[in-house]
Amino acid sequence: MSPFVDALLLQAGYNAALVAIGAGLLGFAAGSSGTFLFLRKRALVSDAVAHATLPGVGLAFILMVSLGGDGRSLLGLLLGSAATAWLGLLLIEWITRNTRLAEDTAIGAVLGVFFGFGIVLLTVIQTMSAGRQAGLEGFLLGFTAGMLFEDAVVIAVGGSLAVLATWLLRRPMTLVAFDRDYAAALGYDVRRIDLLIMGLVMAVTVIGLKLVGLILIVAMLIIPAVTARFWTQRSNRVIWIAGGVGGAAGYLGAVLSASAPALPTGPIIVLTAAAIFVFSLLFAPVRGVLAALLRHRRFQARVHRRQGLLALAARHPIREAYTLRLLAREGLVRPDGVPTDAGRAQAAKVARDERRWDVAREIHQDAGLTGRYDGLTPIEEVFTADEIAEFDRRLGPPVAVEAG
Amino acid sequence: MTRIQQPTIAARDGRAARPATIPSDAPLAVRGLTVSYGEKPALFSVDATFPAHAMSAIIGPNGAGKSTLLKAVLGVIPRLSGEIRIFGMPIERARDRIAYVPQRASVDWDFPTTVMDVVQMGLYRKVGLLGRLSGRLTEQARDCLERVGMADFADRQIGQLSGGQQQRVFLARALAQDADLYLMDEPLAGVDAATERAIIDVLKLLKAEGKAVIAVHHDLSTVRDYFDHVFLVNVRRIAEGPVETTFTTENLQATYGGRLTATHLDELAVAGGAR
Numbered sequence: 254m255s256p257f258v259d260a261l262l263l264q265a266g267y268n269a270a271l272v273a274i275g276a277g278l279l280g281f282a283a284g285s286s287g288t289f290l291f292l293r294k295r296a297l298v299s300d301a302v303a304h305a306t307l308p309g310v311g312l313a314f315i316l317m318v319s320l321g322g323d324g325r326s327l328l329g330l331l332l333g334s335a336a337t338a339w340l341g342l343l344l345i346e347w348i349t350r351n352t353r354l355a356e357d358t359a360i361g362a363v364l365g366v367f368f369g370f371g372i373v374l375l376t377v378i379q380t381m382s383a384g385r386q387a388g389l390e391g392f393l394l395g396f397t398a399g400m401l402f403e404d405a406v407v408i409a410v411g412g413s414l415a416v417l418a419t420w421l422l423r424r425p426m427t428l429v430a431f432d433r434d435y436a437a438a439l440g441y442d443v444r445r446i447d448l449l450i451m452g453l454v455m456a457v458t459v460i461g462l463k464l465v466g467l468i469l470i471v472a473m474l475i476i477p478a479v480t481a482r483f484w485t486q487r488s489n490r491v492i493w494i495a496g497g498v499g500g501a502a503g504y505l506g507a508v509l510s511a512s513a514p515a516l517p518t519g520p521i522i523v524l525t526a527a528a529i530f531v532f533s534l535l536f537a538p539v540r541g542v543l544a545a546l547l548r549h550r551r552f553q554a555r556v557h558r559r560q561g562l563l564a565l566a567a568r569h570p571i572r573e574a575y576t577l578r579l580l581a582r583e584g585l586v587r588p589d590g591v592p593t594d595a596g597r598a599q600a601a602k603v604a605r606d607e608r609r610w611d612v613a614r615e616i617h618q619d620a621g622l623t624g625r626y627d628g629l630t631p632i633e634e635v636f637t638a639d640e641i642a643e644f645d646r647r648l649g650p651p652v653a654v655e656a657g
Numbered sequence: 658m659t660r661i662q663q664p665t666i667a668a669r670d671g672r673a674a675r676p677a678t679i680p681s682d683a684p685l686a687v688r689g690l691t692v693s694y695g696e697k698p699a700l701f702s703v704d705a706t707f708p709a710h711a712m713s714a715i716i717g718p719n720g721a722g723k724s725t726l727l728k729a730v731l732g733v734i735p736r737l738s739g740e741i742r743i744f745g746m747p748i749e750r751a752r753d754r755i756a757y758v759p760q761r762a763s764v765d766w767d768f769p770t771t772v773m774d775v776v777q778m779g780l781y782r783k784v785g786l787l788g789r790l791s792g793r794l795t796e797q798a799r800d801c802l803e804r805v806g807m808a809d810f811a812d813r814q815i816g817q818l819s820g821g822q823q824q825r826v827f828l829a830r831a832l833a834q835d836a837d838l839y840l841m842d843e844p845l846a847g848v849d850a851a852t853e854r855a856i857i858d859v860l861k862l863l864k865a866e867g868k869a870v871i872a873v874h875h876d877l878s879t880v881r882d883y884f885d886h887v888f889l890v891n892v893r894r895i896a897e898g899p900v901e902t903t904f905t906t907e908n909l910q911a912t913y914g915g916r917l918t919a920t921h922l923d924e925l926a927v928a929g930g931a932r
Contacts, residue, residue, distance in 0.1 A: 292768065334817045424781050432778075435830075437733040438757035438840075439782050440749070486814040488769045 275584030277504035282412030284499025305341025307371025372562030395466030483537035502526035681745035690739030781835030821852030
């Protein structure tokens with residue numbers, strides 16, 4: 254079997270299987286926890302939070318070494334990263350609320366300063382432990398070669414808790430993301446819920462550091478939710494679809510990177526997610542680009558059809574080539590623009606409906622019904638047969654539009 | 658200009674002296690409310706008392722603090738000073754008795770949610786964090802949609818609605834809260850005539866049930882038709898009272914200053930006016 258199928262069926266070795274399962278779980282957790290980050294329109298805050306994990310990793314390492322430990326205990330490093338990430342998050346909140354600086358400025362400042370400080374710490378650590386590989390640079394872009402069972406357990410437990418919390422707290426989080434003032438009026442503590450949304454994101458960031466790395470984890474939080482938005486109109490479903498997209502991207506990405514030598518896992522996972530995103534962007538049924546294009550073309554055709562038929566009814570020549578092609582294709586005109594019998598009948602109908610609408614507007618002054626006049630909606634969809642009969646009675650005897 | 662006129666008008670209608678106590682039965686009473694964004698007060702030492710069994714309008718020019726008043730009452734924005742009582746209680750103990758309709762433009766209508774979902778938001782406090790939206794509650798939400806004539810739209814994504822329909826959905830959400838006091842921020846702004854009638858009918862029904870409605874209102878020509886009580890504000894309180902005696906040319910001029918010309922006023926159905 255090909256290496257890809259081997260990896261897909263978890264037959265490519267213990268480490269590859271562990272990475273694939275871990276990446277799938279992480280992808281699911283990141284996708285669903287990222288939903289409200291996206292809906293609250295604060296995607297970039299998560300980027301700053303991710304970068305703010307780096308100094309925590311360095312500080313935790315230094316602390317553990319100075320206490321006589323190994324310095325590479327995953328739990329210790331993750332706790333350290335969570336501490337500085339939380340600090341960065343609070344700092345962004347504080348700057349936004351208490352200064353005149355906008356949130357994007359606060360994000361930029363926190364991201365740059367924390368990341369810079371983290372790099373300084375990593376450099377210091379390299380000289381400090383000369384000869385001993387700390388391997389902390391791996392947290393930048395993720396490293397999977399040395400993935401242990403305990404790493405997968407951290408992802409499974411932490412990820413499940415994050416998904417569970419997202420589902421349990423979906424109501425207040427939806428409320429805050431959709432209508433903050435209303436949430437506050439109902440008595441919800443908007444600031445605390447905002448921190449909660451970011452706290453979940455931070456938790457997923459921390460558990461995903463080793464696998465995807467802090468630079469790319471933001472993509473795992475955002476891309477699945479944005480992708481899911483193409484497929485549903487309900488926020489509750491966005492949570493699960495985003496989880497599914499993230500999980501699939503994580504698993505497939507890990508499998509892909511395991512099936513060929515020298516493919517970095519984290520970046521491949523992100524590219525897989527991006528591929529699912531691009532597919533959704535183009536082909537999603539209602540919100541996709543293609544669907545929108547088709548809708549627009551259909552609308553354009555309806556407009557041209559109506560204008561063309563009205564022109565026929567008024568015995569004006571049809572000048573637009575597109576209109577002519579359209580009517581000719583339906584057999585309503587001959588290629589030279591002369592209407593067929595069917596064309597005359599259709600034209601008479603459209604012209605008569607226009608006059609019916611005029612009467613309808615007189616009868617139902619400004620009511621909601623006549624508001625639906627757009628020249629395209631068939632009058633039969635708005636008014637009952639009885640009402641239309643009444644319009645016709647007022648219009649007088651069937652006017653022989655096509656008497657000639 | 659307002660600053661000079663304020664004391665004279667306050668003195669003339671005899672309310673310059675602040676009552677020592679807040680009436681304990683009024684749906685909403687405010688004393689000395691000051692709210693400021695930065696150093697510039699949006700509301701300055703405002704007193705207001707809104708009556709029960711009535712529809713009240715909050716009227717004033719842009720930036721007069723109308724929306725701010727509602728938001729400060731609800732605790733959506735913090736206040737600098739002042740006392741607020743809802744049915745004689747502080748807001749924290751009266752949450753269940755107030756419903757709020759924010760400005761339509763304040764939310765993103767492309768948000769992934771349906772009409773029914775939005776109305777059910779009005780029930781979130783009742784069901785709590787983990788409670789199920791039972792059949793009875795769903796029925797209640799559907800009933801609220803029925804009352805604003807939107808039952809057929811329950812499953813629509815909210816972005817597919819017209820402005821008037823969006824406003825009706827917001828009203829239905831407030832109805833779902835089943836409150837005694839309805840605070841509404843420009844419920845009639847930018848809606849079609851049919852929606853305006855539908856909304857006013859619902860509000861009149863609420864009033865008939867003994868509830869109080871307080872709405873920020875922008876259309877001076879309909880104040881007489883719709884409301885019983887007016888509160889005129891331009892950062893400070895200008896005047897308040899029954900429409901017949903308070904909605905006068907004089908008070909409007911004091912509220913709007915030079916921005917409301919004499920020709921505008923002639924066209925309005927104000928007390929002592931042309932009508």
